[in-house]
Amino acid sequence: MPTPTDPTVPAPREAAPSSSAETPVIEFTDVEKRFGDNVVLKDLNFTVSRGERVTLIGPSGSGKTTILRLVMTLEELTGGYIFIDGEPLTHEERNGKRVPVSKKRQKALRTRIGMVFQQFNLFPNMTVLENIIEAPIHVLGRPKKDAIEHAHSLLEQVGLPDKADAHPTSLSGGQQQRVAIARALAMDPEILLLDEVTSALDPEVVGDVLNILREVADTTNVTMLIVTHEMGFARDVSHKVMMFDGGRVVEEGHPDKIFTNPEHERTQKFLGAVLGHN
Ligand SMILES: Nc1ncnc2c1ncn2[C@@H]1O[C@H](COP(=O)(O)OP(=O)(O)OP(=O)(O)O)[C@@H](O)[C@H]1O
Ligand SMILES: [Mg+2]
Secondary structure: OOOOOOOOOOOOOOOOOOOOOOOOOEEEEEEEEEEOOEEEEEEEEEEEOOOOEEEEEOOOOOOHHHHHHHHOOOOOOOEEEEEEOOEEOOEEEEOOEEEEOOHHHHHHHHOOEEEEOOOOOOOOOOOHHHHHHHHHHHOOOOOHHHHHHHHHHHHHHOOOOOOOOOOHHHOOHHHHHHHHHHHHHOOOOOEEEEEOOOOOOOHHHHHHHHHHHHHHHHHOOOEEEEEOOOHHHHHHHOOEEEEEEOOEEEEEEOHHHHHHOOOOHHHHHHHHHHOOOO
């Protein structure tokens, strides 16, 4: 493992969390996802350790968004198991049978997971502040006063201290995305899922949003599953990159290795196209 003084390691990134005997934060076991006859993910197995930041790369349609949506329980799992902190998220095996977990258990697990989407998905009929305090109050049962206080500090953190009373429609895309990040962080998630969060933004604000996420990566122990085309960002913040094709992991490894010296031809070709040299 590289030491902190290794010049190939960008300064802000600490060493990868140990993947020792500790229970993984996310575990996919023989995951299958079908949409009708279309098998999108097949026999997918991987684990993510606590505090680990993993970037998923791969061509369009390879199943990256589907993986995040499965973790967020926005899609129904059609086969296999997903565990969060060792607890089954959607199904478990009981007496040799695959049975759904209770809604109550699933809801409790889901509160540990936050997601930021490409299209922001803010509630348009609520102010910025209301967007941020909604779930902490109604899902976690936090006192309103505490939720408001936390929301203001998060708005400060994402550089929007004056926008608490604004409506999302009056904000730019970059501002809306910063609110969406604040909204996800308001739940103090253990796991943060980021699906192409800068793809819908004007190029000049992409850097601001990525810097906010870099800071979250540097200052918290939140486990991140990231889908992005921003390869510089992926390289800086990730401990591991997983290359997908056809719903399977083609290759995985340290970002320095995957981005500079990928072994698999499919990865070489994909990165050649994405990074604009081939
Ligand atoms: N709701 C849905 N109904 C039917 N098919 C779907 C649905 N969502 C995704 N798919 C299919 O699942 C496959 C994987 O889609 P997914 O969105 O996960 O890919 P992706 O890797 O995120 O692609 P992109 O890079 O374009 O975002 C695609 O073939 C897609 O058509
Ligand atoms: Mg996608």
